[in-house]
Structure formats: structure tokens, C-alpha cells
Amino acid sequence: MTRPLVLTLGEPAGIGPELTLKAWLGREASGLPPFAVAAGREQLEKVARKLGLAVPFSKVEPEDAQAAFATSLPVLAGSPEIDVEPGKPSPATASVTIGSIDRAVELVRQGRASAVVTNPIAKSVLYQAGFRHPGHTEYLAALSARFWGGAEPRAVMMLWSETLAVVPVTIHVPLRSVPELLTTELIVDTARITDRDMRERFGLAKPRLALSGLNPHAGEGGALGTEDDAVVRPAVEILQAEGVDAVGPLPADTMFHARARANYDVALCMYHDQALIPIKALAFDEGVNVTLGLPFIRTSPDHGTAFDIAGQGVARPDSLIAALKLAGRLTETTES
């Protein structure tokens, strides 16, 4: 028996339910590993009806998901039912959205599911209901501590595609704060987690890390900023001394074309858009968000809830499909 992936509900008024249905319908064409949705069936059924999608459901325990997956979309028994209009989110559903995440992580902890794939959530909706975590990833780190014990792990966000993988060292912070937040320690810490998970989860014997410079032309010897020599370069030297295959700081504008990409497996970028601009340009629909540093595998599509198009049937499931496939692949590598 293969344990299924478990897919969370996400924001039920967003495009998550629609993408879930479309991903299942494309299971054979995309070669998807079996997954079960940690959600009730009624909301999914309502969206399927609205969009005219013929999706049969089965209410299962995780152990039965694989057998059911070929002919029906497995939803986990015991999940609470909700009813919400696409595009019209309600804080009343927040506890169910959060409960779905909790259940997914718990099932992985219990060994009943192999990995967590999350649908997008809307933080603003959850905040109205009293959710206090900065974001999805931070919440998963908190759940890791809850279910595995010990200190909360440092979660590292990686955006992965077949053409490029990037890790932003600083993420959702104002650009003006980046230089002060960027420390040698933070870079080294991020790179160590990346290196370890690239080995253990992605199966690379010796992952090649390329670190970008913070400043234009990686500072051009100090003429365009001191941080590249004072902060980034020492991090690269520490990593190299530990045996990590790391190079940098590289000028960010010349490290992403095909010839340059052939020299590394993952690029560590110093701030959000330095990482997001190239991956969106190279893999707009196929980018997957992978969380490194957690005691379990977690992937998600790299887009949001898209309330503006929810329920219209136009949302593309490419990124969710890529996330499900990658979770399956990482599971195989990790468990082999």
C-alpha cells in the first residue's frame, strides 16, 4: 500500500476547490500520485456542479485513498462540511480551513499520509477569525513543533520548477529593510537547510548552490555597495569550508540565463523579487512552492486564492498539478 498525499482545503471561496477538481480530472494525463483531500465533499460538489465538472467522490480513510483514487476523488471521512460562495470569503469558514491543515500534518505525523500539499489560503480572512501566524509556512513550522515536539524549525521557502529553483533568503519584508536583515548567519543558515533538503529530499548527491549578490553587479568590488564583500562572501566561504558546494556572490542579472543555470541546482537570492522575477519569467504556470526545513514534505502552488476569478472555471491547475507531482517525487526520493 502506498500512502496518499494529503491535499488541504485551502480558502474554500478561492480557486482551490476548482483546481482540486481539475487536477483530479487530469490525474491520468498528468500522471498524478494518489491524493486525498482533507475536506468535506459538499463544497467541492457544489463547485463541480456549478462548473459542470463530472467528478465522483468517495469518503475514505487515508488507507483507502489509493484504491479509490482511480475512479473517484477521495475526501477524508470526518471532515466538516461548509457552504460558501466562490469569490465571497467568510471568516466563518476559517476554523475549517485551519483544521484541514492541522489534519493533514497530523496524518503525516501518524504515518498515514506521505506528504502535505496545500491549497492557497487568504490570510486576511483567517486574521478576521483570530489567526495569529504571519503566514501559511510559519503556521506549518508551528504545527511541526506541536506534532513532533522540540523547537519550532526554521522553514525555508523554495520556488521550484523544472527550469529553475530559487530560495529567497529574505522574503516578505520591505525592500528598504533587506540590507539590515541580511546577515552572514541568516544566509549560512538558509543555505545549510537548502543543501540538506536538496540532498535528502531531492536526492542530489552534492547540490550546487549559487548565491546572488545583493547589489547591482554584486557590488562591483564595493563601488556599488559593501554588503556583497562584507556579508555574502563570508557566508559563501563558511559554506565552502563546511563542504557545501556554494559559489557567489554572483551578479543577479547574469545568473539566470540557460548557460548560467547549467552551473547550479538552486539559486539563493537575497530578497523576494530577485528570486521571483526570474522564476516567474521562466516558469510562470509551473512554479511550485516547496517548504524546506520542516520534518515533513510540503508543497503548494505558487499563486494565491484569486477571488476575482473563483467559480468561473478559468483558473489553471498547472501549478497545483506540478505541486502534487513534486510532492510525489520527493516522497519517493525521501523514502528510498
Place this chain on the structure above:
Amino acid sequence: MSATLATPRPTIAFAMGDPAGISPELAAKLLALSEVRESADIVVFGDRRILDEGARVAGVDPAIETVDEAQLAASPRGRSVFVDLENLAVEDVTPKEATLAGGQFATGNFRKALQLAAAGRADAVFFTPFNKKAMRLAYPNYDDEIRFINDVLGRSGPASEFNVLGQLWNARVTSHIPLSGVAAAITREAILRSLTLADRAMRDAGFQRPRIAVAGLNPHAGDDGNFGREEIDVIEPAVAEAASRGIVCEGPFPSDTVFLRAKAGVFDAVLTMYHDQGQIAMKLMGFDRGVTLLGGFPFPICTPAHGTAYDIAGQGIANIGASREAILLAARMGREARMRAAA
């Protein structure tokens, strides 16, 4: 009105760049392209020996008449000539190295080309790549091309560098400054100035109504103020002000998707806030085709976006694509300028 009457033939002042890299081969290859020769009359400044060496390496024959400066001064517009300044012998070139001699050659050629255009005898300037270190050896005040041009022309008005990839333009508010200085440099005035310059330069290049997308500064364009307030406090008001002055612009947009929208044809240009925000996207979309335009001067100045490529110099394998795009843009803008002057 026939096409020939409607489209006057422009003259391009062409400066040979750094002699130690691919510039001589590029110059020879360009001058051998009929498409380039048909687009404009070209007045090249350099040393004939360096051009001939470039032609030998590239395996081309850039048939062009050689004159000296006195002959140039005495001759009318209307033909392509090579003005031999006799300013560098082949044996004085140190291949693949930035040298004082190389910098003196490039700055000398560039100065003459700028002066020809400033005198009204050329409509646009083009140069093959410079090496910044060599330029500094020859001209210690050399910060960048803009500073040098201002010095030669004796002016100090606003000017800016634009990157051009086919029909897509990238203008920037800040460029070669440390990232830590970017946020403070993003002011309403700076954005307005950049939008005004971009609008002007694009109209000069033939856009009737250039549509400019303005990038945000912060992740997700600040996410309604959650990741920074510059979008709300600075960029939005600047865009509104520019729009009220008749510039077709929108934004701020998240910078990780704004180029995709522009590339899809929704906009003609993206105004970026800092160097890598524009350069990462532009280089990914066309590493070998990018053109740099220096705008805001009395005449357009174009060059390929890439550098001197010391690593592949002398092999004859340098890609001509970006240089070709750059000189054709110079020709197009020069023609527009002549048409405006005639109107």
C-alpha cells in the same frame, strides 16, 4: 508624397569602442551588413588599422571610404566614411586587457562622434562596447557614459539609460547605486522625471502614445502596505501626477509579473525602481539582443547592452544581434528626428 521624400536619410556618428575585446570585430561586421548601410549614412571614428584587424578576425569586408578629419569637415552629408584618427596601432593593443591606450582610443572616438552630432552633422550616435575600467584610466572622471556625454556636451540636464528589447523598453528610476540607497532615492520627483524622460524618448523613437507600466518597489508591490509603504506614499501619487500631465502610465505593479504583462503587449515599457528589477527580466527575455539607449540628450545614443566580452575576443564568433538592433534603432530615431525637423 512618396516614401523617399517622407523619410529623410539619417546620419549616424559611429564610435569604435574598446579595442581589446569584441568591439573591432563587431564594428567590421556591422559595416559589412547591407541592412545597416542602407539604413543610414555612417561616419565612423577610429583607426583604420583597428577596423581592418577586426575585419580580418570576423572574415568580412567592410567596404568604406577612408578620410581624415579635414576631408570630413569639407565634405557634405550624404555618404558613409571612415574617419581615420590614426589613434591606435594594432601592435599597441593588449588583447583582452583594460588599458590606458584602449581607454584613450575609445574616449577619443566617442568624443569626436558626440561632437559631430552636437554640431548638427549627425542625427544619432552609436558605439561598440566600452570597458569601464579602461575608460576610467583614460578619463578619471568617468562614472558612466551619461557623465562623460554631459562633460563633452557641456550640459547637465536630466538624462537616462533605457534598455530596449524589440518593441519593449525598460526605463529605470535608479540604477548603479547600492541597494541600501534605493528606497531613499525613490521620490515622487525622481519617478516623475523618469516617466517624463521615458515618454519623450519613446515618442522620439516613433511611439505615438507610449504606454508605461510602473513597477512597485516592494514584494507584491507592498501588498497594501504590509511589506512597505512606498507604493502608497510615493509611487501611486507620482503615477497619478504623470497621468494628469498626459503620460500614459499605470501602476505600481508587482515586479515579478509586470514584465510578463508588458511582453504580452499590454505595455510598451516598464519603469523599474532599481537595477536588478529590470535587468534580470530584460536579460532573461533577450540576453543576446538587448540595446542600451541613452536618452535625454539633444540626439539619441545607442549601443549594445552587452560588454566587451574579453573571453571570446579575437575568435570571430561574437554575436552581432544586439549591435545590429542598436544601430538600427539609432537609424530609426535619427530618421524620426529629421522628419520632425522637416515638419
